[in-house]
Amino acid sequence: MKKLAILALAGLIIMTAAVPFAAARELNDQADCNTNHMKCREYTLNLDAPWYKVALLLTACDIAFGKCMLGI
Amino acid sequence: MSTTKRMPAAAAILALAVVVMAGAVEAKGQAAGRRKAIEVAAPANEADEAVLGRPVALALDAGRLYIVDALDCAVKVFSKEGRFLASFGRKGRGPGELSFPSGVSVAGENIVVADKLNFRIQVFDRQGKARSGFKVPFAPDKVLALDAERLLITANPTGRRKGEKLLHVYDPSGLVVWEGLEARTSSDPVFDTFRNMILVCPGEAGDFHVVFRSGERTIHHFSRSGALLGKTVVDERHAFKILDIPSGRGVMRLVGFCWAAARDRGLFYLSGPEALAGRDLGPGREVSVIDGQGRLQATVELPCAVHRFLVEKGRMFAIDDEGGLRIFEVNR
Numbered sequence: 001m002k003k004l005a006i007l008a009l010a011g012l013i014i015m016t017a018a019v020p021f022a023a024a025r026e027l028n029d030q031a032d033c034n035t036n037h038m039k040c041r042e043y044t045l046n047l048d049a050p051w052y053k054v055a056l057l058l059t060a061c062d063i064a065f066g067k068c069m070l071g072i
Numbered sequence: 073m074s075t076t077k078r079m080p081a082a083a084a085i086l087a088l089a090v091v092v093m094a095g096a097v098e099a100k101g102q103a104a105g106r107r108k109a110i111e112v113a114a115p116a117n118e119a120d121e122a123v124l125g126r127p128v129a130l131a132l133d134a135g136r137l138y139i140v141d142a143l144d145c146a147v148k149v150f151s152k153e154g155r156f157l158a159s160f161g162r163k164g165r166g167p168g169e170l171s172f173p174s175g176v177s178v179a180g181e182n183i184v185v186a187d188k189l190n191f192r193i194q195v196f197d198r199q200g201k202a203r204s205g206f207k208v209p210f211a212p213d214k215v216l217a218l219d220a221e222r223l224l225i226t227a228n229p230t231g232r233r234k235g236e237k238l239l240h241v242y243d244p245s246g247l248v249v250w251e252g253l254e255a256r257t258s259s260d261p262v263f264d265t266f267r268n269m270i271l272v273c274p275g276e277a278g279d280f281h282v283v284f285r286s287g288e289r290t291i292h293h294f295s296r297s298g299a300l301l302g303k304t305v306v307d308e309r310h311a312f313k314i315l316d317i318p319s320g321r322g323v324m325r326l327v328g329f330c331w332a333a334a335r336d337r338g339l340f341y342l343s344g345p346e347a348l349a350g351r352d353l354g355p356g357r358e359v360s361v362i363d364g365q366g367r368l369q370a371t372v373e374l375p376c377a378v379h380r381f382l383v384e385k386g387r388m389f390a391i392d393d394e395g396g397l398r399i400f401e402v403n404r
Contacts, residue, residue, distance in 0.1 A: 034230070034232070037230070037232075038211060038230055039189065041228065041230070041265070042172065042174075042188060042189070042211055042213075042228065043172075045213075045228055045265070045269075046126070046128055046142055046172070046174060048128070048355070048379045048380070049354075050348055050352040050353060050354040051266065051315055051317075051326055051328065051345070051352065051353045051354075052315065052317055052350070052351075052352040052353070053352065054266075055262055055266075055317045055319075055324070055326075058261075058262045058265055059262055059319075062261060062262070
């Protein structure tokens, strides 16, 4: 279980590094980053999915937000 | 001689009877504490509109059930027997249009909808015609009409600002009446998101109750003006469920308490999270019936896991794992 979680997190980080967050290049504006981050979180929370999955998706939202703010 | 012989025998029979009766009473008590919900057969709804894409909130009035569908950006109306009646709203930004609606409540003759990604509250009449609305400076999550003059709106904090509030009360014209219940913050925003997940249940006279989904077993009771009226500690038999998740800061321990909650005639109906395959926590199929003092009155076993529900006069209107509407009798 622990190994699986580590692998899932590692995969998630690699995936977000390789696949740009939706239109990341255009999202240099902080307000857009904030809006997209908020939408990402709200979609995730409204899924009402099991909590492990929700935690992973929220982490992905945060990584995407960081990338957006850095403009990468 | 015969009388003295009969006396010990009679005493023994009497003692035996007392023991048997006590056992029977105890067994009866246990049986009363645990019961199975009885499903009420809902009619087959043939219309495409009746299909629920992502039902996220429910509300009831005297004769109808309103379900917000976040995927279809609509409010779907059913009879209390589960027959599809109508649908209103569509995706968009204009009057009567919705973007990812997430909450619904009945306010007198109006239906109030939390229009999340349009950052507004919209008010419809019973026929589904948009009447009014107002903008809010946050993404509204759930909405609850406390009375004709006050709307309670909940928010999921973004975690990026200090002092964010979970509860916001507005008047029908869109003026803030009060805001309260500050979001909990720490160095772990994902953990904070779980700690700030709340459910609200209406009280009797404009008051309301807040249940935290994880971390604590207390129900907070607020007046319509935002005063904290009290906290009720829930019976330990409605147990926490623990989930350890590896995070950037070590292990994040989620203390799951409640997946969904409703209130009916002074009783709380709380469904706890349930362990799923792979040790995750998902919606449960057991509902604890808790009285106003926090004592467990009964446990109701449902035939399926439910995500969200309302209870009215012992009848539960619930959303199952497939997003279908299910109706149960939970008080028999």
